[in-house]
Amino acid sequence: MDNEDPKDYSPSAVERKWQQRWEERGTNRFTREQLRRAEAPFYNLMMFPYPSAEGLHVGNIYAFTGADVHGRFRRLRGEQVFEPIGFDAFGIHSENFALKQGVHPMDLIPANIKNFTRQLKRIGGMFDWAHAADTTDPAYYRWTQWIFIQLFKAGLAERKEAPVNWCPSCKTVLANEQVIAGACERCETPVEQRRIAQWFFRITDFAQRLLDNLEWLDWSETTRTAQQNWIGRSEGAELRFPLQPRGGERVPRSAEAGRDWDIIRVFTTRPDTVFGATYMVLAPEHPLVDELTMPEHRAAVDEYRDRSVAKDLVARKIETKEKTGVFTGACCINPATDEPIPVWIADYVLLEYGTGAIMAVPGHDQRDFDFAFAFGLPIRRVVAGPEEGPDTPLAEAWEGPGTLVHSGKFDGLHVLEGKRRIVDWLAMHGLAEWRINYRLHDWCISRQRYWGPPIPIVHCEQCGAVPVPEDQLPVVLPRVENFKPDDTGVSPLARDESWHRTSCPSCGGEARRETDVSDTFLDSSWYFLRYPSTDFDDRPFDPEITAKWLPVDTYIGGNEHAVLHLMYSRFLNMVLHDLGHLSFEEPFTKFRAHGLITREGAKMSKSKGNVIVPDPIIEENGADTFRLYLMFIGPFEEGGDYRDEGIQGPYGFLHRLWNSVVFREDGAATDPEVERKLHRTIEQVTEQLAELQYNTAIAALMEYLNAVRAGGRKAARGEVEPLIVMIAPFCPHVAEELWEQLGHAESIFEGANWPTWDEAKARSDWVPIAVQVNGKLRGTVTADRGAPREAVEELARSDENVARYLDGAEVRRVVYVPERLVNFVVSS
């Protein structure tokens, strides 16, 4: 359809024009000087995308638009808003896609980035393209490697052999977080367990601080809760169970307490129940299992252990909760009762949590109860709940509170009191210690893959692991044509001898480069520090500019990153703070998680074929309309349901707005009713945009335009001008165009001021008063604002319908809410 008439609204022409102007005029770009000098800096961050071959997903656009609206709003209110964007382009996802398509990632990624850039420009984001970052650029990952070295030097990066999750399909190690219900999060292949030497960051050292800071961070509640759960602090005690010597003679309590090698340590949150510990269980992979297994039990133990390691995280976590296990033949001494109790291995005990061993209290832990029941182990009651006696039989574990029984001198104590006394008592004999345990694990950053930054370490026979000198960074990822991983457990880089053969930076001897690359989450855990400093090539982030712009003012992103990316970023920031590189501990002052967009009530997925492809929709309706619709669907922090016809609303609204401006009456007086509405609208929209409540803000703007045009009247200039400014965060292109049509030469984002409201002008002289009888609405009257109570009551009584209800009834009470309602309480 041709749109020859300039009076007609043609989104594509308007948007092309303004995108070009922004680019030419550098409307959204900061120079280094501007970054240094900004007086009211506002760092508006959104989670950078992974540049897939499919292009921008509607979820990306939703998130970016929501963030962009906020940034543009802040800018219109006079702040200097830095709104960068970049690409999180390393990682398994790209690598797998490249393998599938037979393209090299080094060719694939630039093409994807090009396409993403085009799309991002098309939706009209206020991005500073001069400060874009790409994690696969050596100029970027040079500093990712530098960060690794800082952690290494601080003793926070360590190499250790550890059981890891191994995906047999992706042929790589996965972080615990990448294992979903025992399967690989990418390909859903069941995960196996392997032992490989890996690099770990000691994030667990920071568990308590990471937890404590959550108290004051201004973050979405859901995200904070998710992080708390992930850190998983639990308070309890470590108890020590001496092994019984093979001969079977008793060991007197505390005699062996100091000796580590024949003690089994357990973590428990219920030390009060230690008198009920009738057996012990070790995780099958527990290092003591070999030592303590008796010869006649060896075959059974070995078989059980092999089986559980093979099926590991699969069967152990999803297949069944049926309890299995075998007896090792060994016994240890219950430190409370002095009795020998058998030591079993069972896969319901996890090596990764606590000490990898438990004391089993079948009377008061349902899992232990199930196990004891299955294997005929003794079940002893040591807690009596209300209305229970010391010998009330147990049909299932009693996990609630109560009084200690069968617990020697502690009988009769409440469990909480008993807990304290028992731990203190055992501690005197060196058999217990208060302990706080966290669910959080150290962060494994090694990946036996190709598409990532090489870990900047050189292995030397003489010197061990030596970091690459900082002036030799980056360690460039070579172009390797055969980058397909295999199941040898080493990275494809290990095949390129000319690359990994090197000399030791320390002694100069023959050495070999680390051939693993690092986790993508490392790339993305510091990118926000890089953005303002992308034009510095001699430092990761400039101290002056960083001090001015960080921490990030508002961070917007998806809650799928609530525990991974957001935890790692916090951790890294904290480390850099402790090492003196940053002045702040927390990188994101304010974080808001946006919701998810579904389509016609269903989740979008490629397999269902109901994915929204943004390009044609933008082509047809314009980016402004699309943006407006996305923000109108529902509360930004909750998401909403995308219905294809729904875009008609915003589409029509913008046409109506256009016509209202183009066919306005410049001389017309402003209608007082409209003016009141305007001031109320400014107030509401201003407050709601600050809180990211976009859907209701848009509704208010629509309502206002309806009032302006009510009955088909023409708009006055003063009525639409503020409306254009208020719609500009959502629809920047059409706002610019209409702003220009009103005779302004500057960009609306540079020349316009956010409208202000006047309380007095927002009020009318009269107010509608709801009149209730016994709480039910029976009429509405109009009263003068500030009229005395008696007058309003009298007015209410005189309402015809109300009078009918009051007739013949006794008014016992009148509730009066000024300027709102009158409620007559009557008895019939």
Add this chain to the structure above:
RNA sequence: GCGAAAGUGGCGGAAUGGGAGACGCGCGAGACUUAGGAUCUCGUGGCUUCGGCCGUGGGGGUUCGAGUCCCCCCUUUCGCACCA
């Protein structure tokens, strides 16, 4: 199982303890047009004997008044999931 959030018209969704359903979609009637996914006007929760009555997942409670607060139950979504 644990944790979090949420249940309101045909649909998406609004409502500081005070007029339930704003705004929009869809639908109905009409206007202007050579034409139009344009635009404009009016209507649109259910029932009704046209007086009203009933309505926010179900059941109790607090209150003059409850979608909103409290207790119990049901359902859905999301996260974690043998965490000792």
